[in-house]
Amino acid sequence: MATTVGPDLSRDRISDLPESIIVSILSSLRMGEAVSSLACSSLKRLEATNGVFPRATEAAPASLARLKEINLSDVKISEDSLHSLISQCPVLERLTVNFMGKIDRLHLRSRSLKVLSSTGNFEELFIDDAPNLEYLLGRFMHQRKVHIKVVHAPKLEFLACLGMSNTIDIGETSFTEELIHVKTLMPNIKTLSVKLSHDEQGYMEEGYVEWLMQLLKLCPRLETLYIKDNRSLKS
Numbered sequence: 207m208a209t210t211v212g213p214d215l216s217r218d219r220i221s222d223l224p225e226s227i228i229v230s231i232l233s234s235l236r237m238g239e240a241v242s243s244l245a246c247s248s249l250k251r252l253e254a255t256n257g258v259f260p261r262a263t264e265a266a267p268a269s270l271a272r273l274k275e276i277n278l279s280d281v282k283i284s285e286d287s288l289h290s291l292i293s294q295c296p297v298l299e300r301l302t303v304n305f306m307g308k309i310d311r312l313h314l315r316s317r318s319l320k321v322l323s324s325t326g327n328f329e330e331l332f333i334d335d336a337p338n339l340e341y342l343l344g345r346f347m348h349q350r351k352v353h354i355k356v357v358h359a360p361k362l363e364f365l366a367c368l369g370m371s372n373t374i375d376i377g378e379t380s381f382t383e384e385l386i387h388v389k390t391l392m393p394n395i396k397t398l399s400v401k402l403s404h405d406e407q408g409y410m411e412e413g414y415v416e417w418l419m420q421l422l423k424l425c426p427r428l429e430t431l432y433i434k435d436n437r438s439l440k441s
Contacts, residue, residue, distance in 0.1 A: 251275040259283035275300040282308055292316055314339075326367075328352055333359045340364065347372060348401030348434070362392060366399030367434060370417050379424060386420045395425040399432040 250272055259281050273295045279302070283291075288309060292298065293316075300321045303309065311330040314322065319336055326344025332355040333339065341364040344352065348369030355375040356362070368374065374381040377390025400418060403411035422428065 247272070249273055251277075253277040254281050255279045257281055259287065270294045271296060273298060277302040278306065279304040281306065285309055285311055289313065289315075292319075326350065326352055330355070333357060333362075337361065343367070356392075361394060363394055364397045365392075365395055366397075366432070367401055368399070368421070369401035370403045370411060370414060374421075376424065381417070381421070386417065388420055388423050390424075391426060392424050393427055395428060397430040397432075398422075398425055398428055399434065402433050402435040 247269055249269070252273060252275070254277070256279070259278070270291075274297055276291070276295070276298065277300075278288075283306065285308075288303070288306075292301065292314070295316075295318075297318050298316055299318060300323075301316075301319055302323045303312070304323075304325045305327065306324075307327075310328060311332070312324075312328050313330070313332040313334055315335045316339075317335065317337055320338050321341040322333075322336075322339060323341070323343045324331075324345070326347030327350060328344075329351075330353045331344065331347070332353075333342070334357050336359045338361055339359045340361050342359075342362060343364070343366050344354075345367060347354065348367050348371065351371045351373070353373040353375075354368070356377070370383075372381070373383075376392060378387075379390045380387045398421075400421065403414045405411050422431075
């Protein structure tokens with residue numbers, strides 16, 4: 207007996223489902239299957255954990271047009287693919303990248319992004335063009351010698367977590383281990399988080415107070431300052 211296939215069967219029916227159901231479906235798929243589901247034109251949130259992320263070029267740009275949030279954790283993805291994925295999301299607002307072992311450099315160009323949250327395990331974190339970025343968090347940037355460069359992020363209000371080991375370039379301002387030169391300010395920064403640095407004997411590292419005072423000059427409208435001390439308490 208022959209079976210007649212109606213024309214509606216080729217339509218994207220997943221997109222008709224509520225977002226909560228779509229996310230639940232994606233969470234149960236293997237990494238490759240989840241990425242192939244990016245053909246779902248209504249997708250607004252993508253979360254991927256523990257796996258190898260295929261090349262972002264495999265996803266059609268039209269299928270990423272409504273994606274507002276990406277959360278990647280312990281995912282193997284090339285730098286080129288990550289940059290390509292971001293560039294194909296014109297309304298992306300939140301990006302979380304945690305424990306991305308193969309990503310040494312994140313050069314961010316996104317005119318829609320508002321929040322960037324990461325473990326900060328990069329060699330370079332460059333904010334090249336992010337006119338709407340408000341929140342930048344690198345949880346462990348202070349533990350690594352991450353080179354942080356902000357070229358264009360005029361709305362940035364929250365910046366964390368910095369330490370003396372970081373090389374920081376903001377416009378014509380530069381912080382390195384050898385030189386501190388403050389010229390370009392970040393007038394919109396309202397909240398800043400820094401790491402308290404200690405020497406091998408547990409005393410405050412030499413030059414820390416000067417480093418912090420110069421850093422504060424960057425933020426003339428600062429409202430909240432967090433100083434983190436990760437030393438364990440000893441009796």
